[in-house]
Amino acid sequence: MMGPVLAACLLIILSTAWISQANEALCKKDGGVCSCNNNKNSVDCSSKKLTAIPSNIPADTKKLDLQSNKLSSLPSKAFHRLTKLRLLYLNDNKLQTLPAGIFKELKNLETLWVTDNKLQALPIGVFDQLVNLAELRLDRNQLKSLPPRVFDSLTKLTYLSLGYNELQSLPKGVFDKLTSLKELRLYNNQLKRVPEGAFDKLTELKTLKLDNNQLKRVPEGAFDSLEKLKMLQLQENPWDCTCNGIIYMAKWLKKKADEGLGGVDTAGCEKGGKAVLEITEKDAASDCVSPNTTTAIPIGTMTPASVIYDDIHEIKVPQENFQKFLGYQEPDHLPTQPQCLMSISGYLGLMMSLMLTSAAILYVFHFLKKA
Template identity: 30%
Template structure:
């Protein structure tokens, strides 16, 4: 017991040290500072100070003083959700002595701001005035002092600015590289007011009530990021009426409920790299929807599937495209109007997210059409797709993938060497599937991250290697991030360990080896039983062949030289259905006209004698053997047995003894190996109903039956 407890103690010590190190790291990243009463101050990485204050009332009182470290370090101050009636000319004067780069005055009931209130803040880069109800003319004048700061980001959202004047931003016209957030529930785009901000680089105009925009001859030459999220556009706004956004790189028009996506309205955005279209109601996506964007890098078209009924071929056709997010659309990728070549023309695609679409009935051929050309793909996400197995095209062709996510599916089995071609795979996510056991050979080598929780794991000895791996390398399974997640790695079977966490599972190598011995013994007896049953079945199946061998042993002791006269010129072997043909066609010619003596079993076999003995005696007493071959002959077990006896006799006495008559073409289903060999090595006569065919048939048959000296009865066995 002592030897067992020591490793556990070691694990506990390592876990404790991990917690200590983690806490120490956290403390080194964040340190609490002495702060103004009612506020919380901290130091991050010894290079940035943060002060947060809320629910305060500063009516007639000075603003909270930052920590002394703020004089030498960049400082962020958040004075939010309190009461600051006004910002007078000296309200912020104390802050001029500190390196304040971020100042948030959000939701403080501010109604008045003095013109020069911010003019002394020499380091201010981000200012948030949102959720204060400041009159337009007062706010406009406050921009005068803001323009004297190195401002880079200004938020004036939720301030009831529904209709601003054309000169609203006149004091900010000379500032450069600024981001403006303007979410004010306005229904009209302030084109003329914003046009004065020619150096504006980022504009967030989401959360308004725009249904359309009229840009006229406006121009925003410096704008790189534009957002119209959460407006009321019915169709995509025309951004190409003139050269309005020549340098736009990021465009977001999400959650507008748009029904129409006209490529001509954004085709002019030649520098666009990121295009966000989530949450709209497009009924269709057309071919080459984005092909005109030469530098496009990322497209998101998620949450758009509830109204979509048509997806054409090569929608995303663009050699520059690197990332596609097409998730949460619930699209059935097998419907008639959904073209499986939707990703055709994307040779550079590296990331594809298809979460929560439906591939439950998609075939391997269709998967190959969908993914076959995406050979540069590095990340593929297919969670919640109804997959019952991993599509083969992924594991065989998409060998550049580094991260593969297949969680929330119905995958139940990982076959050995499943990922043998995916040599670059480092992250594999298979959580919440139906996998019970994992073969060590089925996983790729050198996995850095592997998630398997939420599967009905069978905690048998076959999983011992997996448990050892989890204990040895818990970081691979994410335990270092959220240790409590280990409860999701529970045993589902056998019943005795159901609900037990894998890391708490007690399995020893000795007990598993004992189980292995039992398995070997069971397997051995099962194998012997199987061999016995199979042998019996084979003997029954080939009982005629065995019987043939027995009779061959009985007649194997024959003399090498046969000196007796032959009783018959030929023995005729035929099936019962062909008896009429033998009597009507063959006997009248060969016996009536040609005076050959034939042995036919209906007439010449000795009554009371075993049929097998009759056959053997008839063969021995005949100079030639005629086989009348037909489909009925090929299907008869007795005829097959008779054929085996004849072929053995022919092998011993020479191929010249055999004459094959083909009454009809033999169906390949009835052809045995013996018949096929006989037809390949023996020239046969084909019966025909025409008069000339009959004459030719009997002429050849007569020549084959005629001996060099008609009545010569002695012959040598040719072995």
């Protein structure tokens, strides 16, 4: 009686195994190299030394893993058929750019990894259609700048990593639309400053990593909105504790230390070895010039011929020299252009009158002499 039951069970097990193997091998038809799992709508093309994306990826794929290949470029319509895609891994390739419109049809995408590539710039609007994206990783690239409003459509983003790039500055308002963001990683860049109000809209932020940059200080009120912050990393920045511009940050860090925030002691002064939160107004008494303020040009400096005259606001010339040059002696103010012209034209008119009068007198004398 047990024999038929065991045989049926064995048949079911073997059938399940065969179906599973068939599913795993589905993408290998037509010479493909990827593995599929139809039950999970998942396609694994990782570590296959691919130089191009396979053309036989099922249209209902929800997870596509292309990491650890040799992709150096992507067609602009590479993913346009995969409208149900939710997870896309492009990390650890050789991508130098992302074509404009490459993610145009991926409105359901929730996770995008493009780490460990060679991206130097991002096209304007490259993420505009990713309205459901929750996680974006762009770390370990060669990004030197970010386009304005590049993240404006990512209102559901909770995780953004830009670490290990070459960012020197951030566009004003670049994070303003990321009101759901919980973790922001900007470590290991070349940031020298943070725009005023950069974090004002990040009221849900719990982790902020700004370590290993070139930050000397942050704008007044920069961290005021970060009430839910749980982790902060600020180490390995040359924080300038000699200028009174550091006082805001010192007071804020001290307050957060009393509230139990982790990482507030990671900001150390460039000189002196003190933690920024220990700095007092006496320590930072100097009213230092802002690094963005240009200093005056020394007297005697030659101005190149390529100077754009629209940028010259005022050229001061001694008033008396200007007056002597024009022959205009009104003491209270410099002559206007019409006045200058009147002075010159009057002078020429007087000279002409004298010449005509002299000629007339000579003519009369000559006439009388003949008579």
